Amino acid sequence: MRLIRNNVQKKMSSNKYIGLEIVLLLLVVFLLPVHAGETAEKKAFNPGEFVVGHVTDSYSWHITKSGETELSIPLLVIVKSQDRGWFAFNSSKLNEGATYQGFKIADTDPYRNKVVEILPNEEIVRPTDISITKDVASLLICATLVLWIVLSLARHYKKAPMKAPGGFLGAIEFVVIFIQDEVIKPCVGNDYKRYSPYLLTLFFFILINNLMGLIPVFPGGANVSGNLAITSVMAVCTFLAINLFGNKEYWKDIFWPEVPTWLKVPLPIMPFLELFGIFTKPIALMVRLFANMLAGHMIAMVFMAMIFIFGAISPLLGTGVSVFAIFFAIFMNFLELLVCVIQAYVFTLLSSVFIGLSRMEPHKKEI
Amino acid sequence: MELFTPESGLIFWMLIVFLTVLFVLWKFAWPSITKAIANREKYINDSVKAADEAFSKLETIKEERNAILTKAREEQNAQFKEVQVLKEKLIEDAKNEARAEADKLIADARKSILAEKEQALKEVRNQVALLSIGIAGRVLRKNLESDKSQMELVDQILDEMDTQKN
Numbered sequence: 001m002r003l004i005r006n007n008v009q010k011k012m013s014s015n016k017y018i019g020l021e022i023v024l025l026l027l028v029v030f031l032l033p034v035h036a037g038e039t040a041e042k043k044a045f046n047p048g049e050f051v052v053g054h055v056t057d058s059y060s061w062h063i064t065k066s067g068e069t070e071l072s073i074p075l076l077v078i079v080k081s082q083d084r085g086w087f088a089f090n091s092s093k094l095n096e097g098a099t100y101q102g103f104k105i106a107d108t109d110p111y112r113n114k115v116v117e118i119l120p121n122e123e124i125v126r127p128t129d130i131s132i133t134k135d136v137a138s139l140l141i142c143a144t145l146v147l148w149i150v151l152s153l154a155r156h157y158k159k160a161p162m163k164a165p166g167g168f169l170g171a172i173e174f175v176v177i178f179i180q181d182e183v184i185k186p187c188v189g190n191d192y193k194r195y196s197p198y199l200l201t202l203f204f205f206i207l208i209n210n211l212m213g214l215i216p217v218f219p220g221g222a223n224v225s226g227n228l229a230i231t232s233v234m235a236v237c238t239f240l241a242i243n244l245f246g247n248k249e250y251w252k253d254i255f256w257p258e259v260p261t262w263l264k265v266p267l268p269i270m271p272f273l274e275l276f277g278i279f280t281k282p283i284a285l286m287v288r289l290f291a292n293m294l295a296g297h298m299i300a301m302v303f304m305a306m307i308f309i310f311g312a313i314s315p316l317l318g319t320g321v322s323v324f325a326i327f328f329a330i331f332m333n334f335l336e337l338l339v340c341v342i343q344a345y346v347f348t349l350l351s352s353v354f355i356g357l358s359r360m361e362p363h364k365k366e367i
Numbered sequence: 368m369e370l371f372t373p374e375s376g377l378i379f380w381m382l383i384v385f386l387t388v389l390f391v392l393w394k395f396a397w398p399s400i401t402k403a404i405a406n407r408e409k410y411i412n413d414s415v416k417a418a419d420e421a422f423s424k425l426e427t428i429k430e431e432r433n434a435i436l437t438k439a440r441e442e443q444n445a446q447f448k449e450v451q452v453l454k455e456k457l458i459e460d461a462k463n464e465a466r467a468e469a470d471k472l473i474a475d476a477r478k479s480i481l482a483e484k485e486q487a488l489k490e491v492r493n494q495v496a497l498l499s500i501g502i503a504g505r506v507l508r509k510n511l512e513s514d515k516s517q518m519e520l521v522d523q524i525l526d527e528m529d530t531q532k533n
Contacts, residue, residue, distance in 0.1 A: 052369070052370065055370070056369055057374060057377065112369065113369065128375075128376075129374075129375070129376045130376040130380065131376055132380075133376070133377065135377055139380060139381060140380075140384060143384045143385075143387070143388045146388055146392075147392070150392050150396045150397075150400070151392075151395065151396050154395060154396040154397075154399045157400060161403055161407070162407055162410055164407070173404070176401075177404060180401065180404075196397065196401065197389075197392065197393040197398070198393070200392075200397055201388060201389045201393070205385065205388060227373070227377065228372075228373040229374050229377035229381055230377065230381050232373055233378055233381040233382055233385055234385065237389075294370070
């Protein structure tokens, strides 16, 4: 704590001890993403933009800003123009609002911060856009990580079938056994083996994406699992897993549930609710993960924004607030660590429960 | 708001990435992992069971061994006693036999001594007779002309002596 406070004080007051400052700054940069420091003094600090900018997708992977130069990793823009076919180019070509081959990043609504095409008649349209954005890049990194972790566990068993893996793989094995035995087996029921590959993949995919989001610098930091596009795909997969393989009992419970007949016959109230439930279940999954992860990223940014808001009022106030802001941001990061695991667990657990409901045994006749 | 509108490009990539990961892991990782874990679980359970069985078997073996040992010791004792008895009996028998043999030998010796004594006596008698005849002959050469009458006289005398003696 003292180290961080010293660092912040020095950063705020002067640039005398540059060498020392860089070392301390690195510490903070690795702990929390506080790289908007310089901007605050030059132009009016906009906390809304600051926070939302960090949790939304972008065409390049921003790392930090040193002086006037932005330090970011350029990514690949892949767009399909309405008439001119496919284009693929480096996102650095569009930096600072530049136009390249008729494409630019819009700075006004409705396509703010997205690549748009300027047609010859000055009309602005949105092209088909499958760019490797920050989120896609992070997604690819996380997917590689998941593949690497799980495949190395599989390789371990191929090499030493009867030997328990140690170290990191041992921890992964523990998680696999936990998810399989405590979540999938009891929730899905008899034919859990059919679904366990999907559910295990789901868990590790979400977990790794969540955890990578906690790392504030390059290979992490992207708000992937706090993005509706990501969670919706997983929710749709769960939706398909539930409904494609639902048995007779499941469909009977939807269209002819065991409730008093007047709830079903003239007006199908219960069937309607049950039918509605088919869609609310995956939507709840989608929104839960999205909202939790988004909130986690936002709250860390809000604490950071506080430093600059108060710093703009008076440097002394900013310094004072930074102590608390960083303390709370660290605290929240620990909390987020918990949330990352819990959300991955909850998504898998509820998917298992819903799948289990679609595969349930016929009701036992009550005596 | 941008936050709440899912981007189609991201959905596209997510579909590709997620389904690829799902496919690869489904195909190459999860079955072998879950199988290996189940196999190992079974192996451990079996081993624990086998160890338990071996342990209980070892206990029974120990008991059996103890029983065998006790029995052997008893047998040994019994045999020892038997041998002791046998030994005493043997010694006794040997002693008896030796005594009997010695007695027999003594008896034989006595008998042969007796026989030899008899013989010797006979011879002595004969010698004495002859000597006496010789002596008497010389004495009585003139008195007794015939040998026959001489011998009769001597025998008569000797018989008298025998009867006297007896």
